Amino acid sequence: MTNGPDGTAMTGPYEKTTIRADVNGRAAEQAVDVRMTAADFLRDVLGLRGTRVGCEHGVCGACTILVDGVSTRSCLMYAPQLDGRSITTVEGLEPSAGELHPLQDAFMRHHALQCGFCTAGMLLTAHELLSEGRGVSEADIRDAISGNICRCTGYQGIVDAISEADGTWER
């Protein structure tokens, strides 16, 4: 936050600001209202609608993104807090256009989704877990996704998919 709305260095307070962030490997620079949530910024300003907005108070996990590689509820961050950060959304998981990430591939094969609303958050939460090492236990997986609510699948397919991706994802 080096620049206020008039371009001069300031620490505030202000209602609008310009933020610069790396989103899925691309530089983004946008003027935003300071009270806009990070989730709304990604969806409504950048058009990245893979991030879902569920409860909007940090309980459901649907809006989970990675900020500097760390899983974060994007409904509990405000757009100015993204300034200078590196963000990964579900759109950034695909290795190349049209190719699925091993986690996405495993979710598809294990029917780890029905309506799909929780899926982006599940994928990014699982991404954080698996990024830290191989050989995660079912208990590790269940603990990791305990903050992500799915109302369709009963979780077993999700747990199976993450477990399989632990083996198939070269990392």
Add this chain to the structure above:
Amino acid sequence: MKPARFRYAAPTSVPEAIEALAAYEDGKLLAGGQSLGPLLNLRLARPDVIIDLGRVGELATGPRDDGDRITIPAMTSQRTVEVSDLARRHAPLLTGALPYVAHRTIRNRGTVGGSIAHADPAAEIPTVTVATGATIRAQGPAGTRRIPADAFFLGLFTTALEPAEMVVAIEFPKPGPRQGARWVEYAPRRGDFAIVGVAAQVTLAPAGEIADARIACSGVADRPWRDETAESRLRGERPGTAVFEAAADHLAAHCRPGDDAVASADYRTSLLRHLTVRALTGACECAQAEGQ
């Protein structure tokens, strides 16, 4: 929902943050945002100015060894502490309780200082500070002062902080020899707020009897709750179920929880009794292991 309109300030130092806090009539500090964010989004809080501490680097330098204590700067994330070898070694009650704080994703952003300043009577970290006899370091326009955790929590979401004062660090005394501690809680689902939680810290004498005990409880009062009579009755006793049950019965007889939508007072009292026995059992086992 979306938060009501606010203005945003991003100080880069503690003095700047205090200046902002003093300058704006209705300014609110934003730490990790995992408690304040929901309050803003649900419009239960509508501050005029949000003062984001996310750019105050000096508050997020991680747990530090300060000789007889571990100092945790206020903006250190809960997850950073949870996986810190230094904190695991010297603040085991805290690191033992942290996995129960919501979920990993929340702990990635949630801070130790933010939880202290929020002062939710159901939360783990404030209760642990009381059980361990931690000290809250606060800074304001008049300078810095150190507040014992016992004197810091004044009631529901209410602390001893002055209006332009902020938490800058929490100091946890390192455990002494033959000291053990245990956090236990009951929550209906993984990561939910506990209905009741109990933090017990016990020091054994060389011969094995209890030399000192501290028990702090969440979910049974408007702040982390201790009863010094229950603690003093443990002193001089040899660890054992009957002794733990007597302490638990005393706590159950003297706590005054309220009835609310989550649980009845009777249920909270019953939980407190059972969890106290388990926390004391675990703390004494841990202390015995330390003494060998």
